[in-house]
Amino acid sequence: xxxxxxxxxxxxxxxxxxxxxxxxxxxxxxxxxxxxxxxxxxxxxxxxxxxxxxxxxxxxxxxxxxxxxxxxxxxxxxxxxxxxxxxxxxxxxxxxxxxxxxxxxxxxxxxxxxxxxxxx
Amino acid sequence: xxxxxxxxxxxxxxxxxxxxxxxxxxxxxxxxxxxxxxxxxxxxxxxxxxxxxxxxxxxxxxxxxxxxxxxxxxxxxxxxxxxxxxxxxxxxxxxxxxxxxxxxxxxxxxxxxxxxxxxxxxxxxxxxxxxxxxxxxxxxxxxxxxxxxxxxxxxxxxxxxxxxxxxxxxxxxxxxxxxxxxxxxxxxxxxxxxxxxxxxxxxxxxxxxxxxxxxxxxxxxxxxxxxxxxxxxxxxxxxxxxxxxxxxxxxxxxxxxxxxxxxxxxxxxxxxxxxxxxxxxxxxxxxxxxxxxxxxxxxxxxxxxxxxxxxxxxxxxxxxxxxxxxxxxxxxxxxxxxxxxxxxxxxxxxxxxxxxxxxxxxxxxxxxxxxxxxxxxxxxxxxxxxxxxxxxxxxxxxxxxxxxxxxxxxxxxxxxxxxxxxxxxxxxxxxxxxxxxxxxxxxxxxxxxxxxxxxxxxxxxxxxxxxxxxxxxxxxxxxxxxxxxxxxxxxxxxxxxxxxxxxxxxxxxxxxxxxxxxxxx
Numbered sequence: 001x002x003x004x005x006x007x008x009x010x011x012x013x014x015x016x017x018x019x020x021x022x023x024x025x026x027x028x029x030x031x032x033x034x035x036x037x038x039x040x041x042x043x044x045x046x047x048x049x050x051x052x053x054x055x056x057x058x059x060x061x062x063x064x065x066x067x068x069x070x071x072x073x074x075x076x077x078x079x080x081x082x083x084x085x086x087x088x089x090x091x092x093x094x095x096x097x098x099x100x101x102x103x104x105x106x107x108x109x110x111x112x113x114x115x116x117x118x119x120x
Numbered sequence: 121x122x123x124x125x126x127x128x129x130x131x132x133x134x135x136x137x138x139x140x141x142x143x144x145x146x147x148x149x150x151x152x153x154x155x156x157x158x159x160x161x162x163x164x165x166x167x168x169x170x171x172x173x174x175x176x177x178x179x180x181x182x183x184x185x186x187x188x189x190x191x192x193x194x195x196x197x198x199x200x201x202x203x204x205x206x207x208x209x210x211x212x213x214x215x216x217x218x219x220x221x222x223x224x225x226x227x228x229x230x231x232x233x234x235x236x237x238x239x240x241x242x243x244x245x246x247x248x249x250x251x252x253x254x255x256x257x258x259x260x261x262x263x264x265x266x267x268x269x270x271x272x273x274x275x276x277x278x279x280x281x282x283x284x285x286x287x288x289x290x291x292x293x294x295x296x297x298x299x300x301x302x303x304x305x306x307x308x309x310x311x312x313x314x315x316x317x318x319x320x321x322x323x324x325x326x327x328x329x330x331x332x333x334x335x336x337x338x339x340x341x342x343x344x345x346x347x348x349x350x351x352x353x354x355x356x357x358x359x360x361x362x363x364x365x366x367x368x369x370x371x372x373x374x375x376x377x378x379x380x381x382x383x384x385x386x387x388x389x390x391x392x393x394x395x396x397x398x399x400x401x402x403x404x405x406x407x408x409x410x411x412x413x414x415x416x417x418x419x420x421x422x423x424x425x426x427x428x429x430x431x432x433x434x435x436x437x438x439x440x441x442x443x444x445x446x447x448x449x450x451x452x453x454x455x456x457x458x459x460x461x462x463x464x465x466x467x468x469x470x471x472x473x474x475x476x477x478x479x480x481x482x483x484x485x486x487x488x489x490x491x492x493x494x495x496x497x498x499x500x501x502x503x504x505x506x507x508x509x510x511x512x513x514x515x516x517x518x519x520x521x522x523x524x525x526x527x528x529x530x531x532x533x534x535x536x537x538x539x540x541x542x543x544x545x546x547x548x549x550x551x552x553x554x555x556x557x558x559x560x561x562x563x564x565x566x567x568x569x570x571x572x573x574x575x576x577x578x579x580x581x582x583x584x585x586x587x588x589x590x591x592x593x594x595x596x597x598x599x600x601x602x603x604x605x606x607x608x609x610x611x612x613x614x615x616x617x618x619x620x621x622x623x624x625x626x627x628x629x630x631x632x633x634x635x636x637x638x639x640x641x
Contacts, residue, residue, distance in 0.1 A: 003324070007460065025450065025461050027324075037169070038227035041162050054222045061137040065144060065161055 002113055003027040006070050006093050009049060012111040013097045013104060015072060018084055021093035026069045031108045033101050037062060044068045051097070051104055055079040060086040069093060074101050128171040128178040128195070133221050136172045139180045140164040143191075147257075150184060156257035159235040160189055166228040167193040167251050173218045174198060175248065188237075192252045199245035207233070207241070258582075268306045269324040269444035270313065274298025276320035281607045283312035283321055288505040289410065293620070294610035302625075304576040307405035308445035309505060309530040314539035323444060323463050323540065335436030335460075337365040338428055341372055342536045343440055343464055345551040346543045347475055352555050359474040373563040374424035374431075375399070379527075381565035382419045386498070386525040391417070394500065394515060394523040398423050398568075402445035402530035403508060409577030411512050422566040425449060430566055440464050442538035443531065464540050498524040504532040580623070593622045602633045 007024035010017050017024065032043040033051035037058065040050060044066035051072045052059065060083060063071055070093035073079055079087075079094060087094045097104040124146060126139035143164050147157045164180065171178035175197025183190040200206045207229050214224025229251070233239045236253035243249040277298040284292045284299075291305035292312055299312075299321060312321045337360065344353035360368045382397035389395050396418045398404055404423070407414050422430060425446055429439070438460040441447045447461055500523045502511045508528045514520050531537030533545025541548065580594075581587040598618035609630040611617040620626035628634055 023460070035222050036225040036227070037222040038166065038225045038231055040222070041165055042231065052222075056221050057134045058136050058221055058223075061134075061141070062165070065137050065141055065165065066158075 003029040003047070004111055006049075006095075009070075009072075009108070009111065010095055013072070013095065013099075013107050015095040015097045016076075018079065018094040018096055019087045019092065021069065021087070021091040024093065026093070028069060029112065031105065031112065033105050041066065049108070051101060051108070053101065055083050057082060057086050059083075060090060060092060063092050064090040070095060072097050072104060074099065074104050123181065123183050125179055125181045128168060128175075128180060128193075130172055130174070130176045130178075130195075130197070132172060133218065133223070136169045136223070137165055139168050143180070143182055146182065146184065147189070150257075152189075152257040156189070156255055160191070160255040160257075163232040163235040163253055163255065164191055164193075166231050167191065167253070169223055170228050170249075170251070171195040171197070173214050173223055178248075187256060187258065189255045189257060190252070191254070192250065194248065194250045196248045199247055199249055200241075200243040201245050203241060203243060268301065268303055268308045269447040270301055270306065270308065271322045271324040272299050272301065273320050273322065276318045278318055278320075280317065281610070282315040282317065284607050284610065284612050286311045286315040287612065288509060289406070290612045290616050292612070293626070294607075305409065305578065307402050307409060307530075308443070308448050309402035309406075310443040310445075310539050311505060311530075313444070323441070323447060335438060336367045336369060336432055337438050337440070337462075338369050338371065338432070339440045340442050340464075340535050340538075341370045341375075341552055342442065342534075342538065342541055342548055343468070344370070345536075345548045345555070346468060346541055347472065349551070351475055353552070354555075355475065356471060359471045362474050363470055369428070369432075371424045371428055373561045374427045374565075376560070377427070377563045377565045378421055378424050380562065381421055382525060382527075383499070385419045389524070392518070393417075393521050394526045395419050396515075396526045396528065397499075399527055400445070400529045400531075400534070401425065401449040402443060402505075403528045404572065405445060405575065406505070406508070406530070407512065408572060409575035410509075411516050412574040412577070414512065414516055415572055415574060417515070418572060420568040420571075422568055423449065427563065427566040431563060436460070438462050440467060442535050442540055445530070464538075468542065499527055500525070501527045501529075503529040503534050503537065505530050580619075590622055594618045597621060597628075601631060604633070606633070608632050 005025050005027050009028065010024065028047050028049045030045060030048040031051060032040065032048050034040055034043070035053050040052065040062060044050060046067040046069060048068055049070050049072060050063065050068055051074065053074060055073050055077065059071065072095040074097050076096060076098045078096065084094065126142055128139060129135065140161055144157065144161055147160060168180060171193060175195035178193060178195030181192045205211050209230045210226040212224045212226035218224045229241065232251065232253055237256045238254040240252045241249070274297055279294060281294055284294050288309065288311055289305050289307055291302045293300050293302065313323065339360070344356040347356060357368055378397060378399065382395060386395040394417065396407065396414065398418050398421055401423055404418065407418060426449055429450060439450055440462045441450065442464060450461055500511065502508050508530060511526065511528065515526065529535070531545070533549045536548040536552065537545035579587065580590045598615045601614035601618060603614050605613040609617050611620055611626065617626060617631060621628050
């Protein structure tokens with residue numbers, strides 16, 4: 001897998017950048033998609049982009065804990081204001097992909113070379 | 121032994137992770153190894169979530185021992201009727217509200233057990249549950265290994281070994297798969313990029329010019345003197361403006377600010393001499409890995425690039441970076457924040473496109489020299505790693521007591537010597553000085569918030585007696601090798617191959633001229 005900057009990721013996904021965190025130059029080289037907190041906890045890393053339906057404050061707390069640089073929500077669903085505020089406070093980049101989890105992961109795996117699919 | 125305790129409240133899902141976050145701060149301050157931190161956080165988070173999901177209230181208590189973290193999480197709750205069942209993956213009694221938030225996958229207790237070195241669970245139905253676990257830890261090995269920004273494109277490599285020989289810290293090896301960089305040694309300088317004839321080694325990230333979106337573009341001064349005798353820095357700035365960059369800044373104000381602050385510091389310095397001014401990030405990496413004893417002599421300010429980033433943090437800004445170290449310092453998660461990064465290659469091309477065909481001033485008119493000696497006499501300026509290494513060696517030996525301040529740059533001629541630029545550093549540097557207006561705006565130096573950390577560097581093993589043993593083995597093997605430093609094996613020297621072999625990074629068979637087994641005994 002190759003490392004890609006979050007700006008490249010956002011571009012490849014056609015994703016909307018909701019919060020910029022400390023900047024889109026931060027690089028990721030893993031993607032993990034899932035909706036279970038326990039899975040996300042174990043699979044997250046400072047180089048992981050988390051793709052999830054879970055647009056919640058606990059998720060943002062988890063991202064902060066595990067130093068996850070960016071989260072991508074799916075299906076074009078705008079996160080709630082309190083989620084955006086939590087992301088801003090912690091410097092987490094939030095993206096909203098216009099497509100669902102599987103298509104999002106498909107595009108990401110094309111971008112990153114090969115993908116590691118998670119349960120969702 | 122230190123103890124810390126945090127209360128937990130049932131039903132408040134938004135708070136799950138709050139106590140674990142506090143635990144993380146403790147572990148980081150202790151300087152515990154990252155693997156242990158990760159395991160401890162996963163286990164603690166799951167234990168905390170269990171209390172919030174199932175109980176009315178509870179506490180998380182942490183005991184920090186010399187080699188181990190002990191955590192006890194006790195709650196007042198319904199208790200667990202069947203512990204064996206609760207420890208089975210996928211079994212959960214979490215309410216719907218928790219499941220909707222992604223909790224209650226039935227992974228909690230198994231995950232605590234998996235991520236700890238000792239685990240116990242006691243529960244009384246109707247009273248509550250007590251989970252205890254321990255995670256063994258050790259000090260984080262020799263400081264940090266920092267990500268580097270040298271990109272390797274193995275397919276382009278023609279196996280010439282120039283990079284292996286050029287690396288001033290012997291961090292490059294040529295493997296069967298192409299060039300490989302030992303990250304713990306790499307200081308992110310541009311020496312390997314500079315000698316690579318095919319572009320197999322380059323700067324990570326994109327090299328296209330930034331989209332023009334009204335943001336600030338920060339360019340190194342060296343970028344403005346790449347267009348021959350008749351194009352002044354002001355003309356180059358105008359070219360950038362014609363390309364659509366309305367707000368272009370150079371790093372000069374921040375360099376001036378740092379120069380002044382470092383000089384002030386050097387004058388007031390009563391500690392060991394000399395003070396080292398933090399200009400070049402690659403030099404700072406070198407100090408942190410090769411000369412950790414000198415780290416305390418580095419003036420506690422951000423580099424000009426970091427200070428510029430800090431100052432421009434609130435607006436969209438793109439930075440033209442001239443080397444891997446600059447790039448790393450802008451993308452580092454510990455630094456003052458990342459920014460958009462631009463390698464100069466294509467920008468230079470675009471600028472040239474605008475500059476060609478413009479009415480040229482006569483050379484006479486352009487080169488009206490302004491005398492601008494910028495460094496005070498007590499500052500020792502050294503550029504190029506060959507010299508920088510020797511200066512730092514002398515400083516480490518305490519032999520530079522007559523020098524108040526050091527200004528060191530990894531590339532020849534400072535950033536003018538970046539391999540990504542076209543003009544010779546001597547010529548470009550001369551033009552920059554000739555055209556310099558002398559004094560200009562000064563941005564005050566930014567004090568360093570987080571201390572610069574020692575890098576692992578060349579240290580063989582955190583355990584001294586083990587390191588001594590390894591050193592002996594390496595020396596013995598190195599003496600048995602031919603000693604021609606031919607680099608045929610892919611390592612720069614016989615000594616380096618010996619170290620690679622002893623540390624398990626390479627096979628002795630890599631040396632085509634190796635002695636037969638008997639001679640090694």
